[in-house]
Amino acid sequence: MAHFFDPGCVAEPFLTLCAEYPDAEVYPSSQFRVEWGPIFHRGRLDGSARVLVIGQDPAQHETIVRRTLVGEAGRRVQGLLAKLGMTRSYVFINTYLYSVYGSVKAKTRKDVRLLGYRNRWMDALLVDQKVEAVLALGQAADEAWKFWKATPAGQSTSLAYAAVTHPTQPESFSKGEKAKLQLATKKLLQNWSLALQTLAPAISHPDTPTPLVPYGETWAEGDRIGIPDYDFPAGLPSWMHEQDGWARRVGADDVGKRRNITITVPKGVVQ
Amino acid sequence: MAHFFDPGCVAEPFLTLCAEYPDAEVYPSSQFRVEWGPIFHRGRLDGSARVLVIGQDPAQHETIVRRTLVGEAGRRVQGLLAKLGMTRSYVFINTYLYSVYGSVKAKTRKDVRLLGYRNRWMDALLVDQKVEAVLALGQAADEAWKFWKATPAGQSTSLAYAAVTHPTQPESFSKGEKAKLQLATKKLLQNWSLALQTLAPAISHPDTPTPLVPYGETWAEGDRIGIPDYDFPAGLPSWMHEQDGWARRVGADDVGKRRNITITVPKGVVQ
Numbered sequence: 001m002a003h004f005f006d007p008g009c010v011a012e013p014f015l016t017l018c019a020e021y022p023d024a025e026v027y028p029s030s031q032f033r034v035e036w037g038p039i040f041h042r043g044r045l046d047g048s049a050r051v052l053v054i055g056q057d058p059a060q061h062e063t064i065v066r067r068t069l070v071g072e073a074g075r076r077v078q079g080l081l082a083k084l085g086m087t088r089s090y091v092f093i094n095t096y097l098y099s100v101y102g103s104v105k106a107k108t109r110k111d112v113r114l115l116g117y118r119n120r121w122m123d124a125l126l127v128d129q130k131v132e133a134v135l136a137l138g139q140a141a142d143e144a145w146k147f148w149k150a151t152p153a154g155q156s157t158s159l160a161y162a163a164v165t166h167p168t169q170p171e172s173f174s175k176g177e178k179a180k181l182q183l184a185t186k187k188l189l190q191n192w193s194l195a196l197q198t199l200a201p202a203i204s205h206p207d208t209p210t211p212l213v214p215y216g217e218t219w220a221e222g223d224r225i226g227i228p229d230y231d232f233p234a235g236l237p238s239w240m241h242e243q244d245g246w247a248r249r250v251g252a253d254d255v256g257k258r259r260n261i262t263i264t265v266p267k268g269v270v271q
Numbered sequence: 272m273a274h275f276f277d278p279g280c281v282a283e284p285f286l287t288l289c290a291e292y293p294d295a296e297v298y299p300s301s302q303f304r305v306e307w308g309p310i311f312h313r314g315r316l317d318g319s320a321r322v323l324v325i326g327q328d329p330a331q332h333e334t335i336v337r338r339t340l341v342g343e344a345g346r347r348v349q350g351l352l353a354k355l356g357m358t359r360s361y362v363f364i365n366t367y368l369y370s371v372y373g374s375v376k377a378k379t380r381k382d383v384r385l386l387g388y389r390n391r392w393m394d395a396l397l398v399d400q401k402v403e404a405v406l407a408l409g410q411a412a413d414e415a416w417k418f419w420k421a422t423p424a425g426q427s428t429s430l431a432y433a434a435v436t437h438p439t440q441p442e443s444f445s446k447g448e449k450a451k452l453q454l455a456t457k458k459l460l461q462n463w464s465l466a467l468q469t470l471a472p473a474i475s476h477p478d479t480p481t482p483l484v485p486y487g488e489t490w491a492e493g494d495r496i497g498i499p500d501y502d503f504p505a506g507l508p509s510w511m512h513e514q515d516g517w518a519r520r521v522g523a524d525d526v527g528k529r530r531n532i533t534i535t536v537p538k539g540v541v542q
Contacts, residue, residue: 002290009505010281018505019273035540037508064335066506233504234280234289235337237308250533259541262521265530269306 004230006043006067013124014045017117026113027098031105032057033258038097040121042067042074042231049091050205051084052125052134053077054141056166057096060247060261065236068092070227071244076167077137078225083196083213084133085206088230091131093121095144101258104140115147122148126157133199134159138166160202162195164188182218189215239266275501277314277338284395285316288388297384298369302376303328304529309368311392313338313345313502320362321476322355323396323405324348325412327437328367331518331532336507339363341498342515347438348408349496354467354484355404356477359501362402364392366415372529375411386418393419397428404470405430409437431473433466435459453489460486510537 009018017040024034039058043049053069061071069077069092081090095118096104108114125131126148136142142163148154166172170184193214200212215223232241239246246264251257280289288311295305310329314320324340332342340348340363352361366389367375379385396402397419407413413434419425437443441455464485471483486494503512510517517535522528 001294003292004290007279007281007286010278015278019275021274021506023272029542035508035510035536037506037511040506066504233337235292235308235311237306239306240308255541259536261534263532263534265306270526270530271300 003235004228005234005236006231008066008233009040009045011046013120014041017121017124020117021097022113022117026108026111026117027096028105028108029101031101031103031108032096032098033063033101034098035259036063036099036261039063039066039068039094040097041091041093042069042227043091044089045091047129048089049125050089050130050132050203050207051081051086051091051199052122052131053081053090053092054134054136054144055092055094056138056140057094057098057100059099060249061240061244063099063261064247064263065240066233067231068094070232070240072224073137073167074227075224076219077135078227079223080135080164080192080196082208082222082225083210084200084203085208085210086203087207088228089130089205089207091125093118093125095138095140109140109143118144119148119151119153123151123153126159127153130205131159132204133202134161135195135199136161136163138169139163141166160199162198164195165191185219186217189217189219237265237269239269274506275499276505276507277502279337279504280311280316282317284391285311288392288395291388292368293384293388297379297382297388298367299376299379300372302372302374302379303367303369304334304372305369306530307334307370307532310334310337310339310365311368312362312364313340313498314362315360316362318400319360320396321360321401321403321474321478322352322357322362322470323393323402324352324361324363325405325407325415326363326365327409327411328365328369328371330370331520332511332515334370334532335518335534336511337504338502339365341503341511343495344408344438345498346495347490348406349498350494351406351435351463351467353479353493353496354481355471355474356479356481357474358478359499360401360476360478362396364389364396366409366411380411380414389415390419390422390424394422394424397430398424401476402430403475404473405432406466406470407432407434409440410434431470433469435466436462456490457488460488460490508536508540510540 021038165188174180249257250262251260292309436459445451520528521533522531
């Protein structure tokens with residue numbers, strides 16, 4: 001039985017990009033979890049991508065898997081891509097290479113070294129490539145897009161674009177209040193339906209041509225889709241593909257938590 | 272600044288080998304930690320390897336890094352390779368793809384599916400390739416070599432070969448008894464010096480031509496060498512390269528420990 005996987009950065013310009021990333025000098029350790037290393041991407045780096053998704057920053061599951069948006073937020077975006085007929089020909093990058101710790105200062109956000117490196121990824125993925133549409137998740141990702149659009153390469157490139165509410169914004173906004181969560185989810189799904197209308201006409205080469213069906217008022221069956229095996233590195237166990245919740249930051253205090261990732265194999269996997 | 276890395280399985284036949292690995296049907300979960308997925312290799316898969324090292328089975332650091340022999344045992348072997356002038360042109364594989372849990376039954380060790388898959392790796396690395404010498408670490412690795420040598424491909428291939436005592440055998444054998452450890456280390460280093468004499472004459476293309484210096488009676492400075500950055504996957508933080516002890520199996524009982532890997536960033540990394 002074949003276990004599909006993503007070989008990752010295997011060719012230029014991505015080999016060089018994965019070697020020349022900015023570190024704590026550009027991403028201060030007071031604002032980012034640089035101690036876990038950068039997380040670059042998820043999806044196709046072989047030139048076959050038709051949609052670019054700009055995420056925000058990777059969290060603990062992404063740190064172990066070394067791919068971005070592999071948890072609940074990723075499954076929601078995977079569902080959005082599927083509504084556009086995109087089941088394989090996409091690529092995700094991060095606004096920030098490292099998980100945000102606290103908040104990001106304006107000076108950092110606009111550091112030319114941070115922008116310059118991110119723009120090299122966007123050049124590599126968007127200039128004279130097959131990408132037809134770009135999706136930004138959240139405000140920082142939207143800003144990343146605008147910074148790139150202001151470059152000469154960005155100005156000379158015409159692509160369908162939508163910025164949407166971050167996929168787990170309803171959860172972080174509502175902080176466990178059920179009514180707030182329902183309302184925020186409804187608003188997110190309206191926002192995502194608008195994005196579908198913007199992007200769908202631009203996608204001329206879907207993997208699986210699909211009639212456009214907007215979201216309802218709550219998450220419906222099929223709106224959240226598992227991350228495909230072919231987005232994970234070789235050899236990772238299937239439980240890392242199928243769910244999240246298996247990686248936590250555990251510690252007695254903030255520094256202790258920051259220094260820790262605890263992985264627990266889900267129940268039932270070990271006999 | 273460039274952060275060197277190993278892109279991993281990027282070309283055939285390794286892309287297929289990394290997709291078609293045997294799972295719990297061949298490696299029973301009562302004998303192996305299959306729940307963490309297979310660990311395939313460390314080092315060069317691009318045809319440049321001149322030495323093949325056959326290790327035994329990967330442990331918890333290897334599980335996170337997804338490369339084999341990245342801890343203390345690996346540093347000792349790295350030192351042996353350096354004595355042979357090999358600083359880059361080597362490749363490691365595992366006798367077993369998964370960490371051994373308890374002990375391996377004879378029936379499992381000789382399972383034709385287990386042997387067949389491992390032999391495909393050895394065929395890929397040894398038949399009509401540049402490898403000039405093979406080093407086996409421990410008895411299981413020696414057996415793996417003999418099984419391969421009994422195949423038609425093995426019979427028609429002539430390569431220098433040495434089987435040595437496993438690099439951390441002195442520690443596991445002496446169980447904290449200092450005198451026992453000293454004696455076992457001395458014996459290991461004698462054994463390793465003999466292997467150097469067997470292998471060195473066969474290595475016609477060292478990375479760094481080096482006069483052959485045998486081991487002393489204890490580990491000397493330079494006998495243990497850090498795993499090079501270019502053996503690790505892209506983006507892993509440097510503390511994962513430099514030391515081990517950052518990954519432990521923590522739990523209240525055997526099953527709890529088996530389901531857990533706890534990663535702790537070393538002191539001083541997080542400011």
